[in-house]
Each structure stands twice: as structure tokens, then as C-alpha cells.
Amino acid sequence: MAAVAPRIAALAEKALGAPLPVRVRAWDRSEAGPPGAPVLVLRNRRALRRVLWRPGELGLARAWVAGDIDVEGDLYGALDVLAGLIWETGEDSSGARSLLGLARDPDVRAAGAELLKLAGPSLPPPPPPEENRRRTGLRHTLSRDRKAIRHHYDVGNDFYELVLGPSMVYSCAYWQQDGTLEEAQRDKLDLICRKLALREDQRLLDVGGGWGSLVLHAAREYGVRAVAVTLSREQAVYGRKRVAEEGLTDRVEIRVQDYREVNDGPYDAISSVGMAEHVGDARYREYATDLYALLKPGGRLLNHQIARRPLADEEAYEVDEFIDAYVFPDGELAPVGRTVSMLEEAGFEVRDMESLREHYARTLRAWVANLEAAFPEAARLTSPGRARVWRLYMAASALSFERNRIGVNQVLAVKTPTAGTSTLPLRPRSWTES
Template identity: 65%
Template sequence: MADAAGQLVPVLEDLLGTELPIRLRTWDGAEAGPSGAPLLVLRNRRALRHLLWRPDELGLARAYVAGDLELAPETDLYQVLGALDRLISQSHTVSLRPHPRDLFGPQGRRLLRTAVGVGALGPRPPLPPEEATREKLTGARHSLLRDRKAISHHYDVGNEFYSLVLGPSMVYSCAYWPAGTTGLEAAQEAKLDLICRKLGLREGMRLLDVGCGWGSLLLHAAEHYGVRGTGITLSAEQKRGAEERIAEAGLSDRVTIRLQDYREVADGPYDAISSVGMAEHVGSEQFRRYGTQLYGLLAPGGRLLNHQIARRPNLPGEDYRMSPFIAAYVFPDGDLSPVGNTVSLLEEAGFEIRDVESLREHYALTLRAWVDNLEAEWDQAVKLTTLGRARVWRLYMAASAMAFEENRIGVNQILAVRTGSDGASGLPRSREEWLAKDV
């Protein structure tokens, strides 16, 4: 069919009941859609089949990751994502798969003619290799073995790849951008120090870092606060990278990294526990156990800093799982819970909640910085992984940045205390005092 774009756009607008917020360029070179709108390129008919079989964000992601759907070189990624988000929101109330009885009406006949003409009908395209996660995950959700496989999928991509995206800090969580902060490295340094001050770290304390990543927080705490640190991770690549960095810093006698699940830790008590960007992997059905376990590992008067992404409680649905795209490609088995639920469960575990700080806007800035790093070294990123994997990371980080900016998700630091038998928290009376570095 000549002018495939010109045939597709009117049919899509008819189905959606609104003007398409993007412009399409099809494999035959034709273009259609609003002038000046973000331009998407359908490189082949397979892109349409991805969407026909899954007409939502996951179908779009599959087409993009597989290379069947492209952004025009002049198109801004964030503009495209904004336009597609509006389109997906609209399609929540308008089905792109008409009921069989509707196929006999004028709209249905037009849709069928167009679909046949442009070659959209056919078997479902094979899933991109990067989406093979669910098939590999067997056993009960959040069993020890299944969690190890889920974590390996995301974090064992390669330390060189993560170094390219994250920069020298090797911190894979929300940075902290107080006024005057310049650059990602300074913002991550500020975040690490903020956590250490909230935990009240002092010389000789024992610190447990749950989900320690590449050891950045432990390194900072040992170098600047004199603690003895233990980090646990389920990623073999992270453990290897963290141990290399610790040895280079000459801190192997004070910082230890273990390949271990938080449920397996039994060498408390610790004076302080940090859990930064890890609780999203715990699972809603395991979170009470998570809180109870960390509470039991703390000495009386010890502090927990739980840094965790949260979903908004007023969004549709009761499912705490990630979005379909994030669940399939990025964080399999991940859960997002409202911050109020997290606070309640930590209180049920015995903790006293002393402070909750939202860093939502800070995470948007962090994610945009990571996207900039990835795009600046795109060819090397592809070389270190695959084109599909690099596309997944670019898409998920940019989409996540917008989700934080638009208040669809948030991130919070919760400071909790295991009070002593006399009810003493060990914290000074004011926030200014307990945030002071010399306290």
C-alpha cells in the first residue's frame, strides 16, 4: 500500500477519538500526523504487529527495543515520551482491539482494510532477547533462588556499562541536589554524606549496607566517618566491582562485601543499617519480614535509613507491581508501595519513625544525568552490551525521569530507630542537631 502513514493515522485517530499526538513516518517514506509533533519512524511492518498484539506501553517498548520503531534524529526523546504517555492514557478508555462484532461495522471494515493493506496482520513477532526474563524466573515470587535470578538480570549487565552510565561515583540511586550543587558527582557525594549524617555515624560503629551496590556508601562511611562496614548484594558483578574499589582505597581491613540475601544475615547487632534503592526488590508479600529482620539486626538505639521509590496511592488499581515495560525488561518481580504503607510496616516491625524526606525532584535530575551519560557514550554502551539492552536503559531511565517530574512516583528517605527499653531514641531533639556532622 502506498502512503502507509497516510492510511494509518486517520484510522488510529478514529479509534482513539482524538488527534494523534505524534507524527508517523512509515517504511515507504510517507509521513502523516500533526505538523511539528514528535516524529516516530516505523522501520517495517513488524512494528505494527508488536502494537497489534500488545497495544500499550509494552508493545511500543518491544518495537523500540527490537529496532522496528525508531525516533527520528531530530526528535527529542522526552517530547516523544510525553506524547506517548498522553496517547496511552487515552487508550486506557478506548480499546485498540475492537470487539469481533464491531468488525462488521464501517469502522471495523476500514480497520481491517488498512491492517491488511499495510501488512499489520500476522503472527506475533518474537520477543526481543532482553525480555526473556520471565521465562527464566521460576519458583515462588521472592524465594531466595528466584530473587537471585531477578537481581542478576538487572545488575549483572557488566560493571563497565554501569560505570559509563553512572559515572565515577558508581552510585545507582537518587542523588541529592541542594542549592548550588554542580554536576552528578557532587550530587551523589552530597547524598552519601546526607545518609551518613542521618545515621549518626561515628568512629568504630558497625554499619550494614543492605543492597550495597558497588560499595560507594561504605567507602564514604569508612573514609569520612571511620565505620567498620559490611555490604550485602545478590549481584556477583557488584561484589567483584565493590571489592576492587575497596582494595584500591586501602580499606579491605574495614569493609567487607558478601554475596548474601538480607534474610540470611545473622551477625548483628549493627549500630546502623542503610538500605538504599533495595527495598523495591523485596516484594509487598515479604516487606513485613524485611522490616522485622532489619529491626532484629540493630542494636538498641540503632538507626535504619530506608531509601525507597514509592507509587502514588491514588493511582488506578491495587497492583503494586512495576509498569509492564519495567517489569518485563528492567526490574522483574519489583514492587512499588505507597510511602504510607512502608512507614506502617516498619512501625509494625517495632521501629519508631523519626523522619521522612521526599527527594522526588532530585531523582528526576539524577535520571536525566544518567541518560545524558548514556547518550554521550552510546556507541561504547552498545559495544559493552547489546543495542537492545542500551535501548532498554535509555527508555526506562528517561521514562522514569518524567514519572518523577509528573508526580506519578516518588522517592523517600525514611529514618527509623530501634528505641531502647527505656524508650530513648539516642537522637538529638532537633533535625538541625542530628544532621550536624560532628554529632
């Protein structure tokens, strides 16, 4: 029988109508494709069936999570070239049938038929890996949001310690110089505190407080009284332990609570770091209005949020299937302009916006390096599939930030009193004045 990899490469190029940008190694150990390129390893026939039944990103992602495919060499380089192919060809829910019966070009149909023969029996299609998130109920209700958050965050604090490092901060770091990840995360926490102009005995609400790193920093360094809310029980247990170890139980409270359930305002300042992406477009105005109501007049909001590029036709926006199924269920991104508009419609005066896009790319590469350095332990702490999910989504996200496909922004807004005094200095860019 002829070697498998050359046949796959030739048929794939015919079906795609483009040269294959990666080298292929098949289950029979044969190879084909450009020398020196990253190697896409097909460990079994099931890998090919997954891609044929769901052409595009989701089929490749499912095969990756299941361990049916792997990449040897530069993972970032492989993802970069494969992403170009995926975006050009697009997703097609008709799966393998599009290669057989729906393609107009008879050569493409013939190539699809040959690939299906190589893949072996194709019915029924392979089921999704068990790490796929199955959801029920209406989007962005209290109960469904709790389940979505716990799917992502309640996978083990030991796993997150391995990936995030000692800071336990799961958001974009602030790289002022060639320092460590820990130093960059500390600088990010301090940047937020300075933008909020925190002072001793002020009340700070941290929405989506994670493992408590920001409220601990704010209480320790600025003397505030802080409340962090999270929907993750594991985060809350971990954060409360850190609070007790630092002797700050009289100043820091960590709650398992939805931001919509907070009713003990007003607060002097509110931080929301990496949480608004979970709110959903339909709920965003409610989110902004709720935070506005929880602030004192003159209080500041620091909203740190990932943003997508605006589209010519906003109706065309679709949530990334892999991210939605395996990483952040029900997460939605909005352009920064829409975020600013929603905050203003809720009553806020937006005073400053800072892009940290390149900072997040560097942060993600640091997390990927941590994960890769201890991958067997990461797989043991969660599951091999879950560890592969994190490696893929963080590496792909790093490229998306580097290529300006997505960004991340800190938006500083004020609940300006009717008298019009914003409480901000005339030149806030230094963030050294209060």
C-alpha cells in the first residue's frame, strides 16, 4: 500500500486549492510536505475523520484535545499558518459531505472521497472529547453563568499555580521592563490601584476577583477594605486561605457571589479585570448600570477587558466555536468602542483608555512556557485533554494579540457628580497623583 502522508498532502492541497503550509506525518510514519516546516502529526485515522467531519478550526481542535493530532516543532508557527488556511476556507457545518457532494469542483469532490477512504469508516462521526462543555438553560442567567465559570476555573488550584506562577493572576501582566512574570503581574496590580487612586480605609469591590491577588495587594499596599466576588468556589477557598495567611481577614472579604447579587454598596472604587468578557452582549448594559449604582459619586471604575476588532456588519459576529465549547462557555467579545459607549450610556464619564495588547501576548507566552515545562504534571492534575486545551488556546491567543486580531484595554471611568468634578488630576497619564 502506498505511503499515507504523501496521499493526504496531495489530496488536501487539491481540496483546499492551496499549498499545504505544514509537513504531515501519518500513522504509518510516512511524511510529506515542505522540509523544515512544523510537523502536523496524525496519530491515527480518527484524526482525519475528525477534520473531515468538521472542516476548519473545530475539527482540528477536537483532534488536538483528544490527542489524535500533535505538532512537532514551532507550535506558534504551525498555528499561524493553519489559521490562515482556516480563515480562508471557513467553517462548513455540512462536514465531510461538503467535500463529496456539495463542492462544485469535481476534483475537490474526488479528493474528498479519497480522503474519506483513507480515514476509514466515517459513520457515525467521532464524538467530541469529554472536555467539551455541554450547556442547558438560557444564556447568561445566574445559574448558567455559575456553571460556565466553574467549567473554566474549577479545574484545580494546583493546575493554575503551575501555569500562572506565584502571582496567581489570570489576566494580562504589565511589562515595564525585562522582568519576570511575577514582577509584571505585581506591576499590573499596582497600576490598577494607582488608576483607582486608592487610599486607606476606602472600600474596593473587585468583580470577578479570581484568587484574591488584587484585593490582597490593595489591602496590603494601600490600606483599603476590599470585597472580591467570584462564582468559582475553588478560587474563593484559595483566596480566603491567602487572606488568612497574610493576616488581612479584617480588611479583605472574598465571596462566592454574582455581581448582580451585590447589595452592600456604595463603594469608593470598583475593579473588573477579565470578567466583563463573561457578561454577554445582551447583558452588558445591565452590567454597566449595576456597577454604576454600586459606586459613590466621584468613585472610579477600572474595566480591564479583551476586545475584538469591529466588523462591517455586526450581525456577522459569531463566537469562536473552540473557545465556546472548551474554554470560556458563553463568553463574548465586543469592540472597545462598544464597551465605552455602554459605560457612557449607564452614566459613567470615561476618562482614559490604555491598550495592553502586546503585554497580553507576552503574558500568554509566559503561561505557555510554564505549562510546557511541566506538561506531564499539568495533565496529571487535570486531564491530558484539559492540559492540551489550555496549551492550544493560550498559544493561539498569543498569536491573536500579536497579529492585532484581538486586543485588551483598561478603561477608566468615573461616576462624575452633577457638579462636574471628576476627582481626576489634569494629567492622569503618570498615575502618580490621587
